[in-house]
Amino acid sequence: MDAEIFRTEWPKLVAILVRDFGDLELAEDCAQDAFVEASTRWQADGRPDRPGAWLTTTARRKALDRIRRTANYKTKLEELEVRAKRGPDRSAGEIVDDQLALLLGCCHPALGLEAQVALTLRIVAGLTTEQIARGFLVEEATMGKRITRAKTKIRQANIPFRPVDRAVLAERLDAVRHVIYLIFTEGHASGSDDSFVRGDLCDEAAWLASLLVQLMPDDGESSALLALILLTDARRATRVDDSGIPILLEDQDRSLWDREKIADGLRALERASRQGLGAYGLQATVASFHAVAATFADTDWFRIVAMYDQMLARGGGSVVALNRAAALSYVDGPAVALVEMDRLAADLDAYLYFHSARAELLRRLDLTEDAKAAYERALGCNPGVAEAAFLRRQLASVS
Amino acid sequence: MQYALLLYSSPDAGPQSEDDMMAEMPKWFAYTEEITQAGAMKGGEALQMPDTATTVRVRDGQSVTTDGPFAETKEILGGFYLIDVPDLDAALEWAAKIPSAPYGSVEVRPVMELPDA
Numbered sequence: 001m002d003a004e005i006f007r008t009e010w011p012k013l014v015a016i017l018v019r020d021f022g023d024l025e026l027a028e029d030c031a032q033d034a035f036v037e038a039s040t041r042w043q044a045d046g047r048p049d050r051p052g053a054w055l056t057t058t059a060r061r062k063a064l065d066r067i068r069r070t071a072n073y074k075t076k077l078e079e080l081e082v083r084a085k086r087g088p089d090r091s092a093g094e095i096v097d098d099q100l101a102l103l104l105g106c107c108h109p110a111l112g113l114e115a116q117v118a119l120t121l122r123i124v125a126g127l128t129t130e131q132i133a134r135g136f137l138v139e140e141a142t143m144g145k146r147i148t149r150a151k152t153k154i155r156q157a158n159i160p161f162r163p164v165d166r167a168v169l170a171e172r173l174d175a176v177r178h179v180i181y182l183i184f185t186e187g188h189a190s191g192s193d194d195s196f197v198r199g200d201l202c203d204e205a206a207w208l209a210s211l212l213v214q215l216m217p218d219d220g221e222s223s224a225l226l227a228l229i230l231l232t233d234a235r236r237a238t239r240v241d242d243s244g245i246p247i248l249l250e251d252q253d254r255s256l257w258d259r260e261k262i263a264d265g266l267r268a269l270e271r272a273s274r275q276g277l278g279a280y281g282l283q284a285t286v287a288s289f290h291a292v293a294a295t296f297a298d299t300d301w302f303r304i305v306a307m308y309d310q311m312l313a314r315g316g317g318s319v320v321a322l323n324r325a326a327a328l329s330y331v332d333g334p335a336v337a338l339v340e341m342d343r344l345a346a347d348l349d350a351y352l353y354f355h356s357a358r359a360e361l362l363r364r365l366d367l368t369e370d371a372k373a374a375y376e377r378a379l380g381c382n383p384g385v386a387e388a389a390f391l392r393r394q395l396a397s398v399s
Numbered sequence: 400m401q402y403a404l405l406l407y408s409s410p411d412a413g414p415q416s417e418d419d420m421m422a423e424m425p426k427w428f429a430y431t432e433e434i435t436q437a438g439a440m441k442g443g444e445a446l447q448m449p450d451t452a453t454t455v456r457v458r459d460g461q462s463v464t465t466d467g468p469f470a471e472t473k474e475i476l477g478g479f480y481l482i483d484v485p486d487l488d489a490a491l492e493w494a495a496k497i498p499s500a501p502y503g504s505v506e507v508r509p510v511m512e513l514p515d516a
Contacts, residue, residue: 110491157509162486
């Protein structure tokens with residue numbers, strides 16, 4: 001089975017089946033059966049001209065077979081006839097609606113956030129439970145239970161997988177974007193010893209974001225999310241060294257940044273910016289200033305600070321203020337930035353990156369003892385293995 | 400599909416005086432009227448305060464009766480609606496319109512469907 005075909009056809013097929021049969025588990029099982037059959041039949045007979053139509057026909061047949069085997073199949077088949085009146089072949093527009101309904105259903109607010117994340121990867125991206133479990137560093141059985149519990153709630157509480165009204169669409173899309181962004185940040189989290197698996201999650205998040213943009217091409221924040229993911233992920237190869245220890249932005253080898261991702265990200269950001277930038281748009285813009293700077297010294301810090309100002313004006317919290325202060329250190333110097341950062345001490349005292357960012361400023365100001373103390377504080381905030389190694393190295397370098 | 404909308408709120412939230420309670424009544428009447436007109440209303444009642452509750456448990460065949468609600472909690476069950484709507488989204492919409500939702504909570508529980516005898 002061609003991975004590309006699985007990618008594009010899987011969510012369409014599941015979405016069509018959910019709409020046809022109103023049963024998520026049946027849809028998933030039959031989509032899987034159809035792909036299994038395709039992998040043998042296509043090898044023998046060659047790939048059909050319209051693989052999507054072949055898969056849909058096969059999966060529908062399998063679904064009807066399964067329904068006939070159940071006890072009250074006559075009632076069920078009658079119900080299904082009503083749905084089937086829509087016609088056997090979905091228009092492209094209907095398939096878009098079906099896929100959007102599938103995404104919105106998986107990210108339904110009646111499900112817990114962890115369940116939304118797991119279901120989106122399972123149902124929309126077609127990952128196996130084992131793959132998802134590895135990505136989130138939990139036992140396969142734990143992830144399996146999480147997915148089963150979510151499916152049970154969907155069935156028993158009758159969580160709908162259908163298009164939603166315009167009035168609530170914006171809010172529901174926020175939830176979808178949040179889930180995709182969480183998948184990305186989980187993959188992007190540095191200091192993990194199994195960066196290979198984590199990288200897979202970044203790819204899944206990028207793919208989900210591009211699917212969302214395909215389904216909602218005029219939605220600016222969705223394009224902005226795709227841009228943010230691509231522009232950040234373009235630096236993947238340079239973010240940690242061979243032993244998994246984080247490399248500071250200023251020390252990264254920019255020649256290894258993924259030019260294709262940067263170009264795609266900038267295009268997505270351009271599309272997003274036509275409608276005015278939202279929260280993801282502002283973050284993506286910051287990422288774009290880093291992505292296009294030929295060297296660290298060339299970074300347009302002035303405009304990065306301006307972006308953080310806008311985030312703060314829209315209710316951004318202390319972490320945004322911390323990022324702003326770090327950027328400000330390259331505009332007005334580390335002394336000015338330190339004053340800004342120290343104002344955040346009460347809010348961010350338990351935050352590792354507050355102490356490590358502060359330590360960097362103190363190091364640049366040659367306040368060696370204070371810098372050492374700040375690195376020690378960061379080390380006291382439960383860093384991961386790789387992060388701790390990084391902090392200890394920084395600490396040693398000021399001693 | 401049927402859902403129970405269980406109305407919880409803290410006794411010190413919402414209208415406190417007799418006058419305020421009277422003032423809120425029209426909202427409840429309007430809500431009940433709206434949900435009935437929509438054909439979604441299956442039933443529902445307001446409940447007396449939990450200090451009027453009596454709890455019964457049968458243990459080893461013996462009925463044990465105690466004074467008070469089954470659990471002492473800050474938020475108390477004040478009443479319920481039983482509604483019949485197509486899916487959870489529809490139930491959540493009705494839940495959000497309940498007059499006590501701004502100061503209390505509405506728990507939406509699907510009613511268990513028992514197989515036909």
